[in-house]
Amino acid sequence: MRLSGLSRQIARTMMAMALGITVLVVLTSYVFYFLALRYFPEQIDETAWWPSAPEWLWLAATTVAALGLAVMVAVKLSRRILVPLNSVADSLRRVAQGDLSVRATAGDRSLGEAAELADDFNALAGQLQRVSEELAFWNSAIAHELRTPVTILKGRLQGLSEGVFPADESQFRGLLTQVDGLSRLIEDLRTVSLTESGHLNLHVQNTDLSAEIRDVVELYKEALEAAGQRPVLDLHAGPVHCDPMRIRQALLALLDNARRHAVPGTIRIHNGQEGGRYFLRVEDNGPGIPEALASQVFTAFRRANPARSSVRDGGSGLGLAVVAAIAHAHGGQATCRPSSEGGACFELSWPVAQAAD
Incomplete structure (x- = not known):
């Protein structure tokens, strides 16, 4: 059986200790009998079955030395093992008192399991801290x-x-x-x-997505035109495996986002299939989103322009987060990148194979 981590360290320590005690006994026996036979040979009876008084003293001294060596090695090993264990125990008590920033010390990484325990605790504490901070932010x-x-x-x-x-x-x-x-x-x-939470149920079916897109755009066309924007459709007919209600919800969120943030101009809606993925794109004429902030726009209540309030501009602060949530529920993703017209291009995509499953 191949040992690793803590088991290997314990086995190595036990073997080293056994070897050390054996060497100690052998060396001291040579020294003892050399001195005994030279200076007091009359007290050593080589034919006797019972140890003599000097031999009893040698055995006692050797035993005490071996015990001392064993205690020293055990204390050293136990200290190495207890460093991460005590750190985890202390950190657990502090977490129970509400301090989620505490982290355990892994100590000697050659101990394997003990160091991994500290690492797992640190990962758990980090996750709890992140969840706590996100909960406070959401509230x-x-x-x-x-x-x-x-x-x-x-x-x-x-x-x-x-x-x-x-x-x-x-x-x-x-x-x-x-x-x-x-x-x-x-x-x-x-x-x-x-x-x-992984409980967003989808009613996936073969859908004429182009017809669904036309319905949503027709429904929202008046609001877009009131903002000075003109929808332009570039649609590809054919069955698409998706939840039509959720895709309509995502498209409505994208159009509402364009209405509130894009400059007057053209809103292009394009769908299709490429590279084994379905996609739905909404592009505007500007002002666009800085590349450094593009990855943050799909996070709930986080905006590219923090100075703007979703209450004032009529949004919930969750529109693009809903788009990303629907994309993930379909096994896909939502992305944001610059459009060819200098604005923003929002894309909702999901794999054909994943959708079919």
């Missing part, structure tokens, strides 16, 4: 996103009840707009959380 972000629409609703309803605002159609439409925004935020939160 703060959600509270921020909800505060403005709730405050508006409360103020409008209080004004209506006290007769400050006239109970006309425009007031009720404004209230419905705020309620729609809250509903969208709740649904976006649900989609992202279900994806992160």
Whole structure:
């Protein structure tokens, strides 16, 4: 059996200790009998079965020396083993008290399992710290996103009840707009959380994706035109294996993102299949997203321009995170890169084989 890590260190130490004690006994026996036969041979009876008094003294001294050697080696080995174990135990107590920044000391890496235990604890503590920080961020972000629409609703309803605002159609439409925004935020939160927990269920089927895209664009065309943007379709007909409802949701989020952030111009929507992957692209004319920030736009509540509030511009702060969540649920990914017109190109892609499975 091949030993490794801690088992190998213990085996090596035991073999070294056994060898050392054997050498000690052999060497001291030569020295003892040399001196005994030279200076007091009358006390050594070579025919006797029972050790003489000097031999008993030699055996006692050799035993004490061997025990001392064994204790010294055991203490040294135990200290090496206990360094990572005690560090992990102390770190666990500190984590239980709420200090998630603590990390254990791996110590001697030749110990294998003990060092791996410390490494595994550090990975766990790091994950707990990351989750805790993300939870705090999400709580703060959600509270921020909800505060403005709730405050508006409360103020409008209080004004209506006290007769400050006239109970006309425009007031009720404004209230419905705020309620729609809250509903969208709740649904976006649900989609992202279900994806992160691995429970976002897809109803995958063969779909005429080009027809679905036309329906979504027709539904959102008026809002795009009001922002000075003109949708241009470059669609490829044919069955696509996907969840049509979720793809519609992702496309709607991309179009809404373009409406709120892109300059007036052309919004190009393109779908197709290349390299064994389905894709859906939405491109605008600008102003684009800096390359350093392109990887952050799909993170919930993180924006390329932090100064802009999603409440003021009508978004939930989760639109692109929902796009990424839907892409991951299909086994694909969402990417952002510069477009050929100097704007941004958002692409949702997923593998054909993965979709078919």
